Amino acid sequence: MKKIISVVGARPNFMKIAPIHRAFKKFREEHPDSEIIHKICHTGQHYDNNMSDIFIKELELPKPDFYLGVGSGSHAVQTAKIMIEFEKVLLNEKPDLVIVVGDVNSTIACSLTAVKCGIKVAHVEAGLRSFDRSMPEEINRILTDAISDYLFVSEKSGIANLKREGIPDERIFFVGNVMIDSLVYYLPKIDKSNVLKNFYLKPFEYGVVTLHRPSNVDYKDKLSNIVDFLREISVFKRLVFPVHPRTYNNLEKFGLLTLLNHNIVLTQPMGYIDFIALVKNSSFVLTDSGGIQEETTYLGIPCITLRNSTERPITVEIGTNYLAGEDINTAYGYIWEIINGNAKVGKIPELWDGKASERIVEIIVRAIQNW
Incomplete structure (x- = not known):
């Protein structure tokens, strides 16, 4: 045995x-x-x-x-x-x-x-x-x-x-990529998700936000700048923000929750099926996560990564990922390109x-x- x-x-x-x-x-x-x-x-x-x-x-x-x-x-x-x-x-x-x-x-x-x-x-x-x-x-x-x-x-x-x-x-x-194995296998379930209906969303008329890295959410000035950034984006696109517990606690601790307007929808962390359905039908994703860079590349959804580096360079080189660093102005420029219909077209990586x-x-x- x-x-x-x-x-x-x-x-x-x-x-x-x-x-x-x-x-x-x-x-x-x-x-x-x-x-x-x-x-x-x-x-x-x-x-x-x-x-x-x-x-x-x-x-x-x-x-x-x-x-x-x-x-x-x-x-x-x-x-x-x-x-x-x-x-x-x-x-x-x-x-x-x-x-x-x-x-x-x-x-x-x-x-x-x-x-x-x-x-x-x-x-x-x-x-x-x-x-x-x-x-x-x-x-x-x-x-x-x-x-x-x-x-x-x-x-x-x-x-x-x-x-x-x-x-x-x-x-x-x-x-x-085993992450893509799960994505491919569960696509039929993902396509049957009611998450858009539950949040009164229309395909490609909203963006998705996920943030949890300490460099982005643990410091008041940094998180405050991000909140201001989200408020600016939400003028043009509704945003859905499944909030990591760490991020929510810091938004609350720094007194920033009240600054998020009605066009920024905060939710609990979602299950896999609903979250991928949300991503698959979005206009773009703003994130500091790793795996989402891969999932968006496979799905052909523009992804703006608020990090100075990525361990998944293939998603930038041939995929749909933009490495924006920690400069909000750079990220804003990428989102503006996407909103204006000029998002880059990616390819699915080998295997x-x-x-x-x-x-x-x-x-x-x-x-x-x-x-």
Whole structure:
């Protein structure tokens, strides 16, 4: 018997693990005599209903086999809690492989714990680099890649980055983007969503806003400038703003909530299906997120990213993503171009075809059979 444990912790992890779990399930159905068992461990890094439970239900994931319940805390506290609890799972289950995805604290914590226990690690979405070490996610990415045995890459910049860091070719696999696997698989459900009707929206007559990074929302002057920016945009386009808990708390703490007018619709964080339906029918997305840059590129929706760097350069090079930096005037210029019908036309990157998870499982199964 060969045991594999996949780790989820934060919202984006669920969209990445769901298609992998589905691919393992399909493999088991096609090979009923296979000894491969796939289990899921939820660290509890995101732990409220809007941040995790709704994703498990919508993405048709089974109830996690293990729930660590670590909750919130500083980077050090959260990472340490995950390591302590995940070690207990590993010692009890003795898996042959741990799969981690993305760049959150759960990713580095579980990969480091597994390696220390002599267990092989596969990193899905390996090789992405923003080259900005002030981002905690960048540190998580670099360290996880350095200790992983199998590095599954979503875009070709990742291959170049890993080779430059000395990772041998035999550990690197260009497989495509599992986030797009989820998007392709759930498009029929997404197209049936009532989210536009619920908010009285018409297709392409509104923009979507998501902001959560500390550099944008943790400082009063910066967040105040962004609020002023949103007020200016809302004169031309209605805005829908699913607010991250961190962002909402800071808007409230800094006394900025009352400045948001009726043309800026604040909502709770949404489930995956409704949120992607909102994005798919929008005029543009203004964000500081990572995954949304990929989803908008696949959907052909203009995306203005309020960050100085992106770990997903393919979305800027051939996709629909604009890297605006932290200069509000630059972002305003891009939005004005889009509103005036001059948005750039992007292309879908290589291997973003909805089959990345199948390629990953095929590689893992082939490898396990040789152990």
